[in-house]
Amino acid sequence: MHPLAAAVAQSPDTDGVVLLAPADVFETLAVVAESGLDVRCVMLDPWYNKGVGGVTDDEEYDRFVLDLLAAAGAIADHVYLWGFPEIMARFMTRFPAPLELVAWLTWYYKNNPSVIRGWRSAQMTCLHLGRPGARLYPEHFLNEAQLALKAQGKLRYMPGPPSVIEAALLVGFIGRAEQTGHPAQKPVNAIEPLLKMVLAPGELVVDPMCGSGTTGAAARALGATAILADGSAEYTALVENRLGVQAITLDPPRLLG
């Protein structure tokens, strides 16, 4: 068995989370591809080319993101891509096949401290991309009354969750217990609905730029499985601490082929 597949098979021991030793995103995606694992979803939350994480030339950034989408789309049914709306807009006509747009999602936070005069940024975009016909689970969002109607065959249509997800930014005293010190940590409440839409319990999400490990925390809450990695040793240690797991070095350490 491929060493990554073996680690995933043992993931119930770590409450569904497999954390890899620090690795570049393309290396992680290549190892996952090679493992042959059945991946439902890849979460892509790179630095934004705006603010924290630094800024590079637009053309270079776009090439990086398009390469990421191609590598993620080759292994998963669903891909989420995070960024600021004015940057995400540039990709709307450029998704590499077989990916197509499922939804333009907005994370809305009204508690961003105002540091400039004028409009105060209160949103990030998450593009939901998928292979044609990729399975969605809107039924995971039904409340008890709707589930009862469904069981009786009386649910006339399947209501979907809104495409705007409201969750407070983890800043100051807000979400203090959840804060890890990572400079771009997203709240679990912003990530959980994304996973809920595409994962059944036990299904697999990969987050190869996992930062503080929010995708792992959200996957756990849903009984799903997560493979996490980040290029930074500092953030990998932070995830170990947050999720109570040890990063593993695959043996053999890199690609087998």
Ligand SMILES: C[S@@+](CC[C@H](N)C(=O)[O-])C[C@H]1O[C@@H](n2cnc3c(N)ncnc32)[C@H](O)[C@@H]1O
């Ligand atoms: C926006 S943050 C992710 C935040 C994360 N979603 C969370 O909630 O904590 C981007 C992360 O990507 C990682 N990263 C950036 N470039 C990378 C690369 N080439 N390979 C692997 N990780 C990378 C950074 O170290 C950083 O932790």
